[in-house]
Amino acid sequence: MKKKLLILFANLLLWSTVSDAQTKELDSIKVEIAKHPQHDTTRLNILVDYVLNAVNVNTSQALPYMKEVITLSQKLGNTRGVQIGYIYLQLYYADRGDYSTSMLYADTAFQILQKDTNQFAKINAAYLHNNLGGDYLKMGDHESAIDHYLKAANLLEQYHKFEPSATVYDGLASLYDELLQPGKAYEYENKAINDAEKSGNKALIARYRLNYSLRLIKEKKYAKAESVLNKAAPLVAKTNDLTAKASFYEVRGSINLNKKQYQQAIEDFGVAYKTGQDNDDTYKQIALIDPLIKALIAAGKMAEAKKMNDTLLQKSISFKMPSGQVNAYDNSARLSFLQKDYESAYRFLDQKMRLSDSISSDEMRKKITLMEVRYKVGSKDREIRTLQAEREIQQLQLRQKNIFTNVLAGAAVALLIISLLAYRNYKHRQKLQQAKIDELETEKQLTATEAVLKGEEQERTRLAKDLHDGLGGMLSGIKFSLSTMKGNLILTPDNAQAFERSIDMLDSSIKEMRRVAHNMMPEVLVRYGLSAALKEFCNEIDRSGVIHASYQSVGADAVEMEQTTAVTIYRIVQELVNNAIKHAAAKNVLVQLHWSGSEQLLSITVEDDGEGFDTARLRQSSGIGWNNIQNRVEFLKGKLDLSSAPGKGTSVLIEIRIQE
Structure with a gap:
């Protein structure tokens, strides 16, 4: 939404004649367009009015009107109308994820804006740079995003447009925060605060000071x-800006939680959450319920914590x-653990891990898709530059031919x-570059997958160690204490039994905890x-009696x-055996490893005598388990x-080349 607001602000400056009409409904403006079919300035003003309002509601009906703004402006010789048309077309396609088309309109807009020395054209160029910065950030091209954001900020400061420049600097701070460069994030957050102070907008000053506080809290710098x-408190009180108010109580709640002033922290987080509701800010609501729950747990208010955690789960599902x-699952596990309901704690942790795996897979797919889009955009940019260069060469050749024919x-x-040979050589180089780019893209995908798998195993290892060393030690201590007490107590036969x-139930709990940690x-x-x-895994399955497992x-x-390879293969076999138990109704399952030293090939076979299934169903399946196996x-x-x-x-054969 930030990008749209900047564009609207620019065009209010450029097109002051339509500002009063922006409160009209789109349908009523369309009626006005139909009433004025003449291709003159009046129709152009109404068209711009419609487009200006349509961007805010993100409607696809605006596209033909945007294009008419350009054609009519060109016919009337209205340069600013042409500029506005191309900027809105860039914004329209970017909002729909069509960055290739968006970049084409951005290039055209820049060419037109560069020819106009008017101040409003320069400011519009700044907003266009800001839009492109946001688009490149979504595509993962941080270098290009930073370049466009800085160009936007410099132009805006040059013309003393401090409110929008402060917004751009705040965006840069968030970008460097995402890149894990806190020093740079603080630098640009301070610039955002300075420009907000120059603008005199108290709400904006409060927001960016509070953003700065939130970053300090992430670094555990609570005193600062x-x-x-x-410093921000008086401004929040004066402006009553809901966004600033929510951030203020969020920061104060975090500080009080760190001071162990739990009741005050609960009240602060409660006010922040209520303000997020009043502001209809769904993201803020979800973000603020979690620290409120942690404060309630710290204060020992388990019933209230559970109630708020149910709200968190419900809203998270509702808001997707x-x-x-x-x-919510992590909080449920913690609450169950504190209530000594270890079975429920394990179930909630399992739900959390499965959902985390699903989120990681979805994020990986999104990143791969954005990398493909980024590559396509880069390819089109190169293609455009090549075509422009070839056109200039052709024009030069034509002029020379006319003179010296x-x-x-x-x-x-x-x-x-020579030109044909150069073109052939260029095409050959382009093919080599394409092959290299494909190779690098594959390496990036594999690196990203490896990072996800390693992170997953590190989390599993940490949880296993915590369960074994922490909870296991506590349960063993309790057992020892009970055994000692037994010899010193005089009990009736019923009480002794x-x-x-x-003690037997405690033994079973210790064994179950060790089994979970081992898995x-x-x-x-x-x-x-x-x-x-x-071998140990199959023996345990076999001993459990659930199914006869052979290795x-x-x-x-x-x-x-x-170790990463070994862990990954182990997880694959574990998932396949679990599938045989859960879905196949099998009585026997066989796990076989075969190593061919000459071929450096490891073959893994998992077979069961279960019900079997039509393999074509897997293509329509949305299950996480089979996707995890394929990804690994x-x-x-x-x-x-x-x-x-x-x-x-069912029989599954997997072949993997292993370099010893």
Whole structure:
């Protein structure tokens, strides 16, 4: 929304004659257009009025009117109308994710704006730079985003437009925050505050000071954050700006929570949350419920914490914000753990991890899609520059030919041959560059997948260690204390029997906790390798009686591989065996590892005698499990072959090349 507001502000300056009409409904403006079919300045003003209002509601009906603004402005010789038309077309296609078309209109707009030395044209160029900065940021091209943001800020400061320049600097601060460069983020946040102070807009000053405080809190610099908060407090009180008010109480709540002043923190976060509701800011509501819940838990108000956590889960699902769901499941696990309901705690942690995996997969797909868009935009830019260069060369050749046609015919033929050879050479270089770009794109995708898998395993390892060392130690201590008490107490037979049952239940809890910790990160895998871990895994499944599990290893016991590879293969087998148990109704499952030293090839086979299924169903399936298996196999650059049919069981063969 920030980008649209900047454009609207620019055009209010450029097109003051239509400012009073912007409050009209779109339908009523369309009626006015129909009433005035003459192609004159009056119709142009009405068209601009419609486009100006249509951008705010993001309607696709505005496209033909945008194009008519350009054609009519060109006919009337109205330069500013042409500028506005191309800027709105850039914004229109960017909002719909068509960045290739958006960049074409941006290039045309810049060419027109560069020819106009008027101050309003320069300011419009600044807003266009700001728009492009936001588009490149969405595509992951941080370098280009920074370049356009800085150009926008410099132009706006040059013409003393401090409110929008402050907004641009705040955007740069957020960008550097995303790049994990807090020094740069603080630098540009301070610039945003300085320009806001120059503008005299108290609400804007308060907002950016509070943004600065929030960044300080992220760095655990609570004392400095409180100092900045105190400076912003009078401005928040004067302006009653809802965005600033919500941020103020959020910052103060975080500071009080750090001071362990839990009741005050609860009140502050409550006011911040209520303000987010009043401002209809769904993102702020979700972001503020979580710290409120943590303050309630810290204050020991478990019932209120559970009630707010239910609200967080409900709103996160309603607003389609999965990050809020992850926080809700994490809070539910913590509340269950504090209430010693360990089974529910484990269930909520499992839900959290599954949802986190799903979010990571979705984010990865989005990043890959944006990288493809970014590459297409870059390719079109190169293509445009090449076509422009070739057009200039052709024009020069035509001029030379008209002058020297009869005298230098031989030279013209030679020049044509050289041009053809140069073009052929250029096309060859372009193919090589394309191949290199494809290779780099693949490497980036693999690197990103590796980072996701490593992060997942690190989190599993941490949780396993916390369960084993923390909760396991506590349960063992409790068992020891109860066993000691048993010898010192005189109990009736019924009480003695109940006491024994309690100790037996505690033993079962310790075993279950160790089983959960072992599944998260098997110690055998870390110490003795993949083959030993899979053998132990199959033995445990077999001992449980759920299914008869067999393990065979052919030459795979002594294979050495990176731990990341071993963990990934272990997770694949674990998921396949779980699928056989959950979905196949199988009685037997076989896991086999075969190592071919000559080919450096590791074959993994998982077979079951279950119900089987039609493999074509997988293409319509939206399940996370099978997608995770495919992603892991692709990460290892392996091959996957699935064979199954109704009533004939299922067999999965995976082949992976291992460099010892």
